[in-house]
Amino acid sequence: MMNKRDVIIYRAVTGILSALILMGVFQYFFNHEMVKGMFTTLKYPTYLIYPLGILKVLGLIAIWSNKSKTLKEWAYAGFTFNLLLGASxxxxxxxxxxxPSLVALTLLIVSYVYNRKLYS
Known part of the structure; x- marks a missing residue:
């Protein structure tokens, strides 16, 4: 049985994480030149901007939907790698x-732990 407190924590933390990720995705698509400059400064190829934005949205869909545990695990893994590489x-x-990457990574870890607690 799901603990109501755990559900609230999971949804709140995952909601904040989702908002942070979506703010970044918004920048990828609507402030492309600024993001392009940042990617260049960080020595990342700029052709990754649009695919990364699309994958982040798909990752959030996978995390929020409970259609596939495997897909959800891959989404959490993808966000982990993305945030670690960004921080690095x-x-x-x-x-x-x-x-911001470390804050998002902390939220991701809490979301993942509560996801496992609630849905495994």
């Missing part, structure tokens, strides 16, 4: 831009 890239150029 910002640390490498020492611009202090890694804090």
């Amino acid at each position: 890239a910002h640390m490498n150029i020492n611009d202090g831009g890694y804090y």
Whole structure:
């Protein structure tokens, strides 16, 4: 049986995480030149911007829907790698831009733990 408190924590944390990710996706599509400059500074290829934005939206859909446990696990893994690589890239150029990635990674871990607690 699901604990109501755990459900609230899961949904709140996953909601905040989703909002952060969607704000980034919004930037990818509607502030492309700024994101392109950031990707160039971080030494990432700029052709990844649109596919990454699409994959982030699909990842959020996979996390929120309970259609496939495997797909949900892959979405959590993909976000983990993305956030770790983003934090690492910002640390490498020492611009202090890694804090949002670490906050999102913390939210992702909490979301994942409560997802496993509720749906496994």
